[in-house]
Amino acid sequence: MSNIVAFVETKEGKFKNSAFEIVTEAVKIASETSSELTVLAIGSGIENDAQSLAEYGAAKLIYTDLNELNGKNATQGFKYSPSSFAKVISEVAKQKNADIIILSATSLGKDLAGRIAIKTDSSVYNDCISVKTEGGKITASRPVYAGKSITEVKSNSDKIVLTLRPNVFKPVKKEGGSIQTEKADTGTFNLSDSDFSSVVKDVVISSEKLDVAEADRIVSGGRGLREPEQFKLVEELANSIGAAVGASRAVVDSGWRPHSEQVGQTGKTVSPSLYIACGISGAIQHLAGMSSSKCIVAINKDKDAPIFQVANYGIVGDVFEIIPAMTEEFKKVLSN
Amino acid sequence: MKIIVCVSLVPDSTTKVKISDSKKSIDENGVSYILNPYDELAVEEALKLKEKNGGDVTAISFGTDKSKEAIKKAFQMGADKGVLIKSGSPDFDSYTVSKNLADFIKPLNPDIVLFGKQSIDFDGLLVPSMVSELLGIPCISVVVKLDITDGKVTAEREVEGGKEIVESTLPIVIGAQKGINDPRYPNLKSIMAAKSKPIEEIAATYSGNKTEITEMNLPPAKASGKIFVNGKDDVSELVRLLREEAKVI
Ligand SMILES: Cc1cc2nc3c(=O)[nH]c(=O)nc-3n(C[C@H](O)[C@H](O)[C@H](O)COP(=O)(O)OP(=O)(O)OC[C@H]3O[C@@H](n4cnc5c(N)ncnc54)[C@H](O)[C@@H]3O)c2cc1C
Ligand SMILES: Nc1ncnc2c1ncn2[C@@H]1O[C@H](COP(=O)(O)O)[C@@H](O)[C@H]1O
Numbered sequence: 001m002s003n004i005v006a007f008v009e010t011k012e013g014k015f016k017n018s019a020f021e022i023v024t025e026a027v028k029i030a031s032e033t034s035s036e037l038t039v040l041a042i043g044s045g046i047e048n049d050a051q052s053l054a055e056y057g058a059a060k061l062i063y064t065d066l067n068e069l070n071g072k073n074a075t076q077g078f079k080y081s082p083s084s085f086a087k088v089i090s091e092v093a094k095q096k097n098a099d100i101i102i103l104s105a106t107s108l109g110k111d112l113a114g115r116i117a118i119k120t121d122s123s124v125y126n127d128c129i130s131v132k133t134e135g136g137k138i139t140a141s142r143p144v145y146a147g148k149s150i151t152e153v154k155s156n157s158d159k160i161v162l163t164l165r166p167n168v169f170k171p172v173k174k175e176g177g178s179i180q181t182e183k184a185d186t187g188t189f190n191l192s193d194s195d196f197s198s199v200v201k202d203v204v205i206s207s208e209k210l211d212v213a214e215a216d217r218i219v220s221g222g223r224g225l226r227e228p229e230q231f232k233l234v235e236e237l238a239n240s241i242g243a244a245v246g247a248s249r250a251v252v253d254s255g256w257r258p259h260s261e262q263v264g265q266t267g268k269t270v271s272p273s274l275y276i277a278c279g280i281s282g283a284i285q286h287l288a289g290m291s292s293s294k295c296i297v298a299i300n301k302d303k304d305a306p307i308f309q310v311a312n313y314g315i316v317g318d319v320f321e322i323i324p325a326m327t328e329e330f331k332k333v334l335s336n
Numbered sequence: 337m338k339i340i341v342c343v344s345l346v347p348d349s350t351t352k353v354k355i356s357d358s359k360k361s362i363d364e365n366g367v368s369y370i371l372n373p374y375d376e377l378a379v380e381e382a383l384k385l386k387e388k389n390g391g392d393v394t395a396i397s398f399g400t401d402k403s404k405e406a407i408k409k410a411f412q413m414g415a416d417k418g419v420l421i422k423s424g425s426p427d428f429d430s431y432t433v434s435k436n437l438a439d440f441i442k443p444l445n446p447d448i449v450l451f452g453k454q455s456i457d458f459d460g461l462l463v464p465s466m467v468s469e470l471l472g473i474p475c476i477s478v479v480v481k482l483d484i485t486d487g488k489v490t491a492e493r494e495v496e497g498g499k500e501i502v503e504s505t506l507p508i509v510i511g512a513q514k515g516i517n518d519p520r521y522p523n524l525k526s527i528m529a530a531k532s533k534p535i536e537e538i539a540a541t542y543s544g545n546k547t548e549i550t551e552m553n554l555p556p557a558k559a560s561g562k563i564f565v566n567g568k569d570d571v572s573e574l575v576r577l578l579r580e581e582a583k584v585i
Binding site for chain 1: 505
């Protein structure tokens with residue numbers, strides 16, 4: 001019998017899609033290990049959206065109001081503060097006697113996991129792509145060497161913190177259940193001024209565009225596009241299927257595209273359900289960031305380009321001919 | 337300003353990974369090692385802080401003798417001092433690294449401890465935040481811009497779809513992400529100067545490891561894909577397959 005605390009993320013009073021992934025996996029682990037699952041969230045007005053978690057099998061939600069955390073210190077008006085978030089999660093985990101703490105491997109989750117592990121004296125693994133429970137013991141697998149190898153790992157301590165790679169664990173709905181909600185008493189968390197010595201005062205959205213790290217479909221372009229203006233072909237193809245635009249390092253280093261769009265070892269790691277690579281050779285560092293995508297489509301004029309070795313589908317040909325034809329075809333089939 | 341930068345030695349990013357016979361690590365034969373690319377950013381940022389504020393830069397690595405190479409690279413870039421915390425075993429996890437680094441760093445009372453945001457071997461993404469927690473000082477991870485003026489820290493941290501503007505106080509731990517600076521290339525003079533800098537060796541304080549690798553495998557091979565060679569004429573068939581076979585459209 002163990003206890004699980006799953007931390008889920010929220011945005012403007014709603015649970016993010018990653019929350020449903022985390023709940024689905026946590027419910028599964030809880031049933032396999034006969035554990036009790038508590039879902040934990042920090043946000044404002046979040047209790048009104050609790051029923052959406054119940055649809056994925058969560059039976060208990062504890063939440064902390066962000067405004068209340070803000071009220072606990074002098075620098076008010078912050079959106080995130082790593083130490084206090086880590087403390088809230090660790091304290092709830094202690095109160096619940098949790099031996100498994102699960103978060104999403106988002107920038108928030110990865111920022112918090114190590115701190116929570118120290119605060120709760122747990123072992124920790126970031127960016128897991130599968131979790132197994134055998135004989136009540138947890139093992140996880142995670143990519144290392146930029147995805148060139150997969151390690152199976154286990155904990156030598158009785159408590160473990162795991163972050164799960166986004167878009168890998170698919171949310172699965174359960175038969176309509178109900179959820180009990182409880183507002184946490186922040187007074188029990190022993191928050192002190194030092195928990196607020198580092199705070200996020202503002203978040204600057206790079207653009208209204210969909211971010212590659214969150215997108216379920218991505219169309220990426222590389223040096224084969226020849227000049228920055230030609231990226232409009234990539235954008236049009238992306239728009240036709242509601243995809244985000246990604247880029248290779250070669251075009252980012254040339255200043256054609258912002259670094260936030262770079263996919264690969266020194267860019268973002270993505271695993272969308274569809275990844276279309278246009279005029280990208282498929283250097284090992286690029287593959288490191290996208291080879292776990294579910295369906296990879298390559299367009300390249302060189303039939304020996306390494307990208308074809310990881311592609312599920314591909315067309316050997318000129319991007320300037322294929323991309324516009326593909327955009328038209330997508331529009332056609334999607335309007336039917 | 338007392339500046340510390342933590343560096344690790346990792347296989348070159350073009351390494352073709354082969355699994356060793358133990359199936360718990362990679363086969364190191366033929367692998368060439370480099371300073372972790374993100375740590376290069378951390379060293380550069382450390383040197384810039386020294387140039388602006390004075391003080392000195394100490395590069396620290398936890399590992400076996402091999403890790404001296406990482407410290408030497410930091411010397412070539414311009415670090416003043418180097419310390420190797422010597423691990424008895426080549427197998428150590430993020431906690432062991434963090435605990436040893438923190439135990440050594442704590443009595444030094446640095447103003448800033450710089451890290452790469454992640455090491456490209458185990459991609460742990462843990463050491464900076466764990467060290468900060470063990471030291472009891474704040475940490476900003478994945479930093480693309482850093483400004484320290486009058487003891488006040490302002491940083492930009494990369495997140496999905498944007499950047500967070502973070503305010504903090506010193507002392508602080510920073511995890512450097514690409515974009516924070518352009519690391520310098522060592523010049524002949526600094527390469528020569530590096531040769532005479534000694535690396536201090538000290539013993540590890542902890543060797544427990546909280547985690548264990550039970551198995552290491554290559555990723556499952558992909559079935560070979562359907563590659564069309566008639567260019568534009570194949571587009572409609574490809575789109576049909578994406579829709580009906582792969583079911584992604
Ligand atoms: C430490 C390190 C980290 C790195 N990190 C990353 C990373 O995070 N992400 C990353 O992407 N790279 C990374 N790289 C760089 C990587 O090695 C490659 O240089 C880069 O990915 C190449 O980008 P590309 O495929 O756009 O360009 P190229 O390799 O130049 O490939 C262009 C491709 O376009 C094709 N092409 C040309 N014209 C046409 C046409 N008209 N129609 C169709 N196809 C055409 C060519 O056949 C070729 O295959 C890293 C390198 C190092 C050393
Ligand atoms: N063995 C080590 N010795 C010194 N610093 C390290 C070591 N391992 C990791 N680091 C630092 O911690 C950062 C993040 O590593 P990781 O948490 O392993 O992804 C690296 O970029 C280094 O700055």
